[in-house]
Amino acid sequence: MYRNKTACSLAATALLAAVISVANCHGTGSRIYAPGKETVTVDTPEKAYAIWQQKRVKGRTLVLFDSYPHMRGRFNYRGEPQLERSNLVEFSIFSNVIRKIYFIVPDTAWEEFLQKDTTKVIKAIPQLKKGVSLYNLNGMPMIATTPSSLPHLSEQALVYINGSVFDPVEAQHLLTERGITGDITVIYQDNRK
């Protein structure tokens, strides 16, 4: 005959509630947002990281308007990775600046995007008309979607727009339409273009 059944049941339930609550608070409490809002234009991708670092942002959602992106490779983990032109997103994940990505693919390129060898779909996201979870070697939650399916985000996001892939004005208009606010919006414009 088990003893103290009610007390033990309550203790186990309380333990689960406490663990969920502590984990959730620990997570959401670790996010750091920039004070105010600003839009910055940079001429190399690395400078976006310098801006995020300067504002000390952490644990953030990135809305990424870029070509399928800096996520192909895996860190060859030998100590700290170095920031390079091609690994802004990976480096920002490693530094815990970014925790989640909404990767925007033009509606017209969606089918082609899904057929690419480099696109590894984990599963479709039922809430989004065009939206999939993408596999990547970091385990970063990464949602690929199109402008027409981009959902509203309740938290402020970091926004990165590659000007040679998306029109920055259209991208910002889309964000306003979806009610997505960004504390830091970085527009990358390659000077050579």
Add this chain to the structure above:
Amino acid sequence: MKRNEIILICLLLLLALGLRCYDLSYPSFRWGDEMAHVPAGTNYWVNGQFEPDNWEHPPLRHIIMYGFLQLFGDNPYGWRMRNVLFGAAAAVLTYLFAREVSGRRKAGLLAGLLLATDPLHIVMSRYTFEEIYGGAFFLAAIVLYQRHNERSSWLMASAFFMGCALATKWYYVPGWLLICLLTLQSNENYRKLRSVLFVTTTYLFIPVSVFIGSYYFWFGRGYAFSEFIQFILDAYYSLQTYRPESYNPAMVFLSHGSALEWFIRSVTVGQGTFIGADRGEFILYMNSLPIWILTLPSLTCLAVLAARRRCLALALPVLLFAATYALFIFVKRPTFIYSAVPLLPFAFTAIACCICEVAERQGERLYHLALAAMLAWNLYLYPLATAKKVPVAPYRYLLDASDAKLHRE
């Protein structure tokens, strides 16, 4: 427990430790998966990241790895002592499990010795494979369940260890649910509301709490609980997408990707080097076929015995083996020989129980003969699992038939 039995358990532990510890610092560099597992321990503790290990697996492994690195330093002992200790503990736990199933010390001893000397268990206990300590947690949970005798604290301790197993790998989900159901079934607990609430909250909520708690450092990257649910679903679906071509082609396990062959044919993978004309050094992952092949017949016999005697305790190895093995057989992704390790305690218990049953009818000599023959076979294979320089001739037939990657120095 009598003094003699405690001495027996200590000797078993020493044997298992000795076989796993001997020349542990060789190779002195990070070998195989250690190249991913060791840095991932620190990376998880410091950054909450899983790199360079797989992100789909639960992260208790990284926390324990980090603890051992702090304890022993960043050297071969720091990398490997975790598995050595848990691997040796698994031999003792197998003894206790089989002892409880059969009620015989001899069956416990035979099962414990088979695990202590099994070449696959030994080779995996000398590196950083998570099946060793995950399997030990799982076995600890089951032994505590067997012996809890309706003591609340023991069932809670069992649930805690089950949580540790689940926070190491997903293999243990069927076993976890099975134990939960068996606890409800015993003494008709399912008929009493307070007992149902106690068993379900204890055996579901405590393991889930441990599982979620192991992600504490991951949450530190800014994640909310709703994102955790999404992440776990992603991990589950991602694991289903694994195919043989998803792995590094140099991976030594790739030649055998089906769980169906583990207990019916020889599986030998790994790598080795021939040194000079007649010697070699090998690290092979293999099933000890003359023993493993007895698994399925023994489980069948044990199931028949359990049914005839209407004894659920006797059926426990069969049920646990079947629940866990079914997962490996029906899962869509490839399953490699190292995943067989969590099944071994149940397999060896079934074999030991059957040998004891037969020996009881045919004479005790049979038990001693089987014990000696099985131990001799496992110890003969020991050098092949532990990178000892050995003459090739006695092992030539094994090496020729193996799928190991063998090189000449």
